[in-house]
Amino acid sequence: MKSTYNRIILKLSGEALAGVSGFxxxxxxxxxxxxxxxxxxxxxxxxxxxxxxxxxxxxxxxxEMGMERSSxxxxxxxxxxxNALALQNALDACGxxxxxxxxxxxxxxxxxxxxxxxxxxxxxxxxVIFGGGTGxxxxxxxxxxxxxxxxINADAILMAKNGVDGVYNDDPRVNVNAKRYETLTxxxxxxxxxxxxxSTAASLCMDNDIDLxxxxxxxxxxxxxxxxxxxxxxxxxxx
Numbered sequence: 001m002k003s004t005y006n007r008i009i010l011k012l013s014g015e016a017l018a019g020v021s022g023f024x025x026x027x028x029x030x031x032x033x034x035x036x037x038x039x040x041x042x043x044x045x046x047x048x049x050x051x052x053x054x055x056x057x058x059x060x061x062x063x064e065m066g067m068e069r070s071s072x073x074x075x076x077x078x079x080x081x082x083n084a085l086a087l088q089n090a091l092d093a094c095g096x097x098x099x100x101x102x103x104x105x106x107x108x109x110x111x112x113x114x115x116x117x118x119x120x121x122x123x124x125x126x127x128v129i130f131g132g133g134t135g136x137x138x139x140x141x142x143x144x145x146x147x148x149x150x151x152i153n154a155d156a157i158l159m160a161k162n163g164v165d166g167v168y169n170d171d172p173r174v175n176v177n178a179k180r181y182e183t184l185t186x187x188x189x190x191x192x193x194x195x196x197x198x199s200t201a202a203s204l205c206m207d208n209d210i211d212l213x214x215x216x217x218x219x220x221x222x223x224x225x226x227x228x229x230x231x232x233x234x235x236x237x238x239x
Contacts, residue, residue: 003045004229005155010049011145015162016217017083018055025086034090040224041096046122048152049129050145051087053079073137077104084131091127098127103135115151142197146204156211158226165216166234167196184236212236
């Protein structure tokens, strides 16, 4: 199976790395994800990864604690670095060369994010994991994925979701009659109020002509199918 894309951003939620409790890092789940990424990488596609931090720290928790937004967001950025390092370790264990780069400088832990260095790693067929968000509060990991995709000239963002296999007009876990969209434009997504990614992220993708594929993480082999361009979810584009 050959990749349709030359270079992609794979967007993973933090919850994808968690165990049945939905919290923390489950080594077995991380190893399975790493094995799937290895299969996709073997098709020849250059892969950069953005991983969320919701399995360790969530904005809702911060709100309940009455925490100031900027501090809470920085804590979330640190959570994404922890997840990035866990994923890097799992990739190394299955024989895939990878690098973690962070927007917040922590040189003893990971490389600083440098655009040209990241591209060079990708050209050398290393997987690059971006941690630390954008390095600024008030920006989501969806926005980070869109920004990094534009910076490294990625062809598409592949967004792996837990428990849902695309974009629906309603929550399919609540409404059995919810309809899945095969294709959407970013304007349609925003106008319909579909909670796929925030408006900042969607605008970045639309302005830079970056396609988004939303698919299920729960089906084994789906990452490889996604990079091959199989229709396993919803495609969102600027057109």
